[in-house]
Amino acid sequence: MPRTGPGAPRGAGESLQTPAAGSAAATGKESCVEPRKATCGTCSLKIVFAPCLGCGAGVCETCAQFELIGSGCGCVWPAYYCPACARDPHVNPNAALRDPPGG
Ligand SMILES: [Zn+2]
Ligand SMILES: [Zn+2]
Secondary structure, three states, rough: OOOOOOOOOOOOOOOHHHHOOOOOOOOOHHHHHHHOOEOOOOOOOOOOEEOOOOOEEEOOOOOOOOEEEEOOOOEEEEEEEOHHHHHOOOOOOOOOHHOOOOO
């Protein structure tokens, strides 16, 4: 006679008590392949942190020149320039502010 009971002991040292922790941390994302990280166009040493708003060259966090660009309506937004563009008044409206006064 076949025994089809739910309480059939299968394996003495096998415990079926699994922790009910949330296992939603699945690490199987390979669709977004990141391209090779470019190096800073100024120092060529560090990874590009942000693109220059003027020439588009990638600059690292050290070489990036942070500027606050005014839009005319009272709003300003952050921008990053490469050292060359940061000193170019044609590119950076705040370039004059960077020059030492009375130089
Ligand atoms: Zn750099
Ligand atoms: Zn630039």
